[in-house]
Amino acid sequence: MKRVARTGNEAMAEAMRQINPDVVAAYPITPATEIVQIFSQFVADGLVDTEFVAVESEHSAMSACIGAAAAGARAMTGTSSQGLALMYEMLYIAAGLRLPIVMPEVNRALSSPINIHCDHSDTMGARDSGWIQIFSENSQEAYDNVIQAVRICEHPQVRLPGLITVDGFIISHGLEVVDLIHDEEVKSFIGEYKTERSLLDIKHPYSLGALDLQDFYFEHKRQEAEAMYNTPEVIRAVGEEFGKRFGRKYDLIEKYKLEDAELAIVVLGSTAGTSRVVIDDLREKGIKAGMLKIRIFRPFPHKEIAESLSSVKAVAVMDRVDGVAGFGSPTFNEVRAALYDGPTRPPIVNYIYGLGGREISLEEITSVYKNLEKIAKTGEVKKIVNYLGVRE
Amino acid sequence: MSKKPGWKELASGDLLEAGTAKEFETGDWRTLRPIKDDEKCINCLNCWIWCPDSAIIVKDEKMIGIDYRYCKGCGICARVCPPKVQAIKMVDEREFREK
Ligand code: SF4
Ligand code: SF4
Numbered sequence: 001m002k003r004v005a006r007t008g009n010e011a012m013a014e015a016m017r018q019i020n021p022d023v024v025a026a027y028p029i030t031p032a033t034e035i036v037q038i039f040s041q042f043v044a045d046g047l048v049d050t051e052f053v054a055v056e057s058e059h060s061a062m063s064a065c066i067g068a069a070a071a072g073a074r075a076m077t078g079t080s081s082q083g084l085a086l087m088y089e090m091l092y093i094a095a096g097l098r099l100p101i102v103m104p105e106v107n108r109a110l111s112s113p114i115n116i117h118c119d120h121s122d123t124m125g126a127r128d129s130g131w132i133q134i135f136s137e138n139s140q141e142a143y144d145n146v147i148q149a150v151r152i153c154e155h156p157q158v159r160l161p162g163l164i165t166v167d168g169f170i171i172s173h174g175l176e177v178v179d180l181i182h183d184e185e186v187k188s189f190i191g192e193y194k195t196e197r198s199l200l201d202i203k204h205p206y207s208l209g210a211l212d213l214q215d216f217y218f219e220h221k222r223q224e225a226e227a228m229y230n231t232p233e234v235i236r237a238v239g240e241e242f243g244k245r246f247g248r249k250y251d252l253i254e255k256y257k258l259e260d261a262e263l264a265i266v267v268l269g270s271t272a273g274t275s276r277v278v279i280d281d282l283r284e285k286g287i288k289a290g291m292l293k294i295r296i297f298r299p300f301p302h303k304e305i306a307e308s309l310s311s312v313k314a315v316a317v318m319d320r321v322d323g324v325a326g327f328g329s330p331t332f333n334e335v336r337a338a339l340y341d342g343p344t345r346p347p348i349v350n351y352i353y354g355l356g357g358r359e360i361s362l363e364e365i366t367s368v369y370k371n372l373e374k375i376a377k378t379g380e381v382k383k384i385v386n387y388l389g390v391r392e
Numbered sequence: 393m394s395k396k397p398g399w400k401e402l403a404s405g406d407l408l409e410a411g412t413a414k415e416f417e418t419g420d421w422r423t424l425r426p427i428k429d430d431e432k433c434i435n436c437l438n439c440w441i442w443c444p445d446s447a448i449i450v451k452d453e454k455m456i457g458i459d460y461r462y463c464k465g466c467g468i469c470a471r472v473c474p475p476k477v478q479a480i481k482m483v484d485e486r487e488f489r490e491k
């Protein structure tokens with residue numbers, strides 16, 4: 001273990017160096033550019049054996065990764081926002097062809113209006129594309145998650161692509177203390193990439209991506225769905241093993257002072273860090289506040305969420321995205337649906353916040369708990385969908 | 393045809409064994425049938441190069457016929473047959489069915 005100062009982007013590039021993928025195909029986009037830029041320096045310096053393909057767009061970056069992965073290579077790329085949106089078509093193809101491509105991705109608002117700062121609209125837009133989605137709270141998690149993702153995605157029961165997100169600028173460019181694992185240990189943890197079949201295996205030729213009409217498409221989609229059903233168990237096992245070997249254990253969700261909490265918020269990404277401070281402060285004042293951090297958004301940990309929130313008196317789900325759906329945002333709607341089957345159904349509200357990189361303050365998070373306190377006392381939800389930090 | 397496999401038996405990831413096009417006889421798509429005139433043919437093998445369905449049968453460097461199990465009647469062979477030769481004529485498939 002080596003303790004260093006790294007930004008989220010640097011930490012993820014470092015993980016990529018240690019993974020030493022066969023192919024990286026990439027196109028730059030703020031705030032994710034650094035990941036592949038730093039990595040390209042590793043290539044130039046001969047620190048990795050990777051074939052680096054500088055392509056002309058993100059659509060091509062993902063296409064090249066798909067080709068490489070189908071040929072039997074361990075392929076990676078990195079992107080953000082509009083870049084991820086431009087990959088949209090290819091995201092589904094990577095998942096449908098069951099290619100375990102691993103992609104660090106920096107959360108950034110989608111246009112329009114144009115904006116380069118953090119929110120989760122890009123990642124949420126890809127939530128049904130068949131990709132595993134891992135959210136990281138800080139640089140350390142980003143680094144650990146990229147390494148674990150290789151194992152998760154390539155697992156024979158899974159074989160799905162995965163994206164590992166950090167919040168744009170807040171984490172991607174924020175310098176933090178990170179414990180790096182030794183190169184050799186990362187290498188032994190991820191192991192060698194073994195494909196069942198690959199297109200470059202000319203002794204066993206096959207066609208990939210053939211037209212799949214009424215009589216086979218459904219079966220193939222069913223297989224893809226099954227792979228996602230298999231994923232939670234694999235994520236847990238990999239997180240457990242990672243914990244045993246390197247001292248940092250990971251699960252689908254993380255609970256912070258939730259065991260005896262009466263008021264809970266549900267968050268993704270860097271806001272979890274800010275929330276911890278608020279919770280500690282409220283606890284000192286005798287308020288039983290807690291937090292549920294969703295680390296894995298896909299596959300959605302519905303059971304774990306329902307169980308962990310079963311004994312709270314009020315819940316607020318924080319969405320750093322507006323689904324513009326006419327009702328609620330993605331995390332809220334899915335958490336709420338998960339609670340439907342739970343033993344209890346605590347009153348629940350949605351807070352949409354932080355769009356386009358708008359800061360979220362300790363006071364604002366405290367105000368969410370204040371509202372939850374009221375709801376818990378009266379049992380009455382005045383407004384289901386709320387906005388936090390927008391000028392009226 | 394044998395029973396189609398369920399999702400548990402099917403190879404995963406939209407993967408097909410190679411060479412399965414052979415099992416798919418595209419000849420029944422045909423509405424025009426290429427008919428070759430042996431007298432005119434100069435065995436230049438243009439048709440063999442261009443036929444998208446490998447339906448031109450060649451033996452000992454000679455064009456000896458058309459495999460109608462696969463010929464889908466696109467007419468490319470007739471087009472690429474040298475203008476001065478025109479050994480292939482496209483004939484309405486109904487003429488053969490009605491007989
Ligand atoms: S009609 Fe088309 S498919 Fe048939 S033999 Fe000629 S080129 Fe081939
Ligand atoms: S293109 Fe015409 S001349 Fe040449 S081999 Fe075919 S049928 Fe014969």
